[in-house]
Amino acid sequence: MDLHKIEEKILSYTSFIDEIGVIIFNGYPFAFVYPDFNALKEAKIINIEDEIKWYAIELYNMKALEQEKVKGYKILTKPLVKTKSGEIDKTVLKEFLVSDKNDNISTQDEPSDEVYKILKSYIATLTKKEILPSSHLELDLELDSLNYVELFVFIEESFGVKIDEAAFSKIMKLESLYSYIKVNAKKIGVVKPEWDELLREQSSEKLVYSPFIMSLYKTLLYPFFRLYFRFEVRGIENISSKACIIAPSHQSMLDGFFIESALPYKTLKKTFFLAYKQVFGTKLLKPIAKHGQTILIDANENLKETMIYCALPIRSGNNLVIFPEGARTRDRELLEFRPYFAMLSKTFKTPIIPVVIDGSFEALRAGMLFPRPRKIRVTFLEPIEPHSMEYGEIVKRVRDAIERELKRSREEHL
Numbered sequence: 001m002d003l004h005k006i007e008e009k010i011l012s013y014t015s016f017i018d019e020i021g022v023i024i025f026n027g028y029p030f031a032f033v034y035p036d037f038n039a040l041k042e043a044k045i046i047n048i049e050d051e052i053k054w055y056a057i058e059l060y061n062m063k064a065l066e067q068e069k070v071k072g073y074k075i076l077t078k079p080l081v082k083t084k085s086g087e088i089d090k091t092v093l094k095e096f097l098v099s100d101k102n103d104n105i106s107t108q109d110e111p112s113d114e115v116y117k118i119l120k121s122y123i124a125t126l127t128k129k130e131i132l133p134s135s136h137l138e139l140d141l142e143l144d145s146l147n148y149v150e151l152f153v154f155i156e157e158s159f160g161v162k163i164d165e166a167a168f169s170k171i172m173k174l175e176s177l178y179s180y181i182k183v184n185a186k187k188i189g190v191v192k193p194e195w196d197e198l199l200r201e202q203s204s205e206k207l208v209y210s211p212f213i214m215s216l217y218k219t220l221l222y223p224f225f226r227l228y229f230r231f232e233v234r235g236i237e238n239i240s241s242k243a244c245i246i247a248p249s250h251q252s253m254l255d256g257f258f259i260e261s262a263l264p265y266k267t268l269k270k271t272f273f274l275a276y277k278q279v280f281g282t283k284l285l286k287p288i289a290k291h292g293q294t295i296l297i298d299a300n301e302n303l304k305e306t307m308i309y310c311a312l313p314i315r316s317g318n319n320l321v322i323f324p325e326g327a328r329t330r331d332r333e334l335l336e337f338r339p340y341f342a343m344l345s346k347t348f349k350t351p352i353i354p355v356v357i358d359g360s361f362e363a364l365r366a367g368m369l370f371p372r373p374r375k376i377r378v379t380f381l382e383p384i385e386p387h388s389m390e391y392g393e394i395v396k397r398v399r400d401a402i403e404r405e406l407k408r409s410r411e412e413h414l
Helices: 003-011 037-042 048-063 090-099 114-123 145-159 174-184 195-199 211-229 255-262 286-290 303-310 340-348 360-364 391-411
Strands: 017-025 028-035 072-075 232-234 245-248 271-276 294-297 319-321 352-358 377-380
Touching (some): 017 090, 028 090, 048 072, 114 174, 195 340, 255 352, 286 294, 303 340, 352 391, 377 391
Parallel strands (some): 232 377, 271 294, 271 319
Antiparallel strands (some): 017 028
């Protein structure tokens, strides 16, 4: 296996990787990645792992032979160790992986002032990782978009310092964030954000209704799907007239259209969809999204405002379709569920309808250009009420329901 060729291929997909070293681990390629932090700052990207995973490694995996697919990776915050000849020292990489040692070893003493203590103490509520001054907030402490929103609000309320995503992309290490707050602080306190309050804030955005276009999409797509995919819908009786969150599994670019075709006309007219701007904001798909009651989101900008806007359909008595995985599966297995849908459900006491879309992975998996005529089945499961459950419990209930139905559906050999 030509590991150097794999490295070159991955690098060809992105400008956000500075160095990459690929070794064989457990029989498959494993990649060590050192990002180009300057390029990421210029692009104002704060979700670095998603950028590298989905737009470099997974793009490579789509076209790679099975035995040459990268089955694991680690994103480092320091350059890769080189040999005397200037080559990446892969012996060190193997030792690093086996020992699982921390790339982020700091010899710097921690600041002892109140600003640092308050900031570190709050970040400790968001992560279980060891927190050091040199810790990268995403790559070392594993904070995500939801954590960023909480952190931004905490900093603004506690220190009087407003931070947007563009500024944050340049100060993503704890020591840099601390220094920024220290210089700009107007006050010092501890005011912890509450998601219930955040999601209930008023949005400056307005919902754009397109009932005629939505009905037209369904009218055109449903018979085509019936003919080409032997499209089947089950459990439609589980959709009531009250507002709900529709949470489908995600296997294909077509999944949103399958949901659109499966919903009754009356329900569809008051249903909104969440989609990533990077995918549905392109020249080809943007017109469809614009007239398709779709809210486009960007994980690297206006996070708080976007999350408040995304709550607007529910607050207005409409339905909202959210794919909890946040991305399409690459191997037919469920990805980790992101908790935003559960937060909305609990805050607004809105039931969640888990949905299983089965067969779309075989029809149009990631990397395919044209769909194959495979049988597609959409199954709406019984609603799950949030009641007194915590976010994690809601997520688990929904994921378990989808996983059980997927297993049952596969046993029927679609």
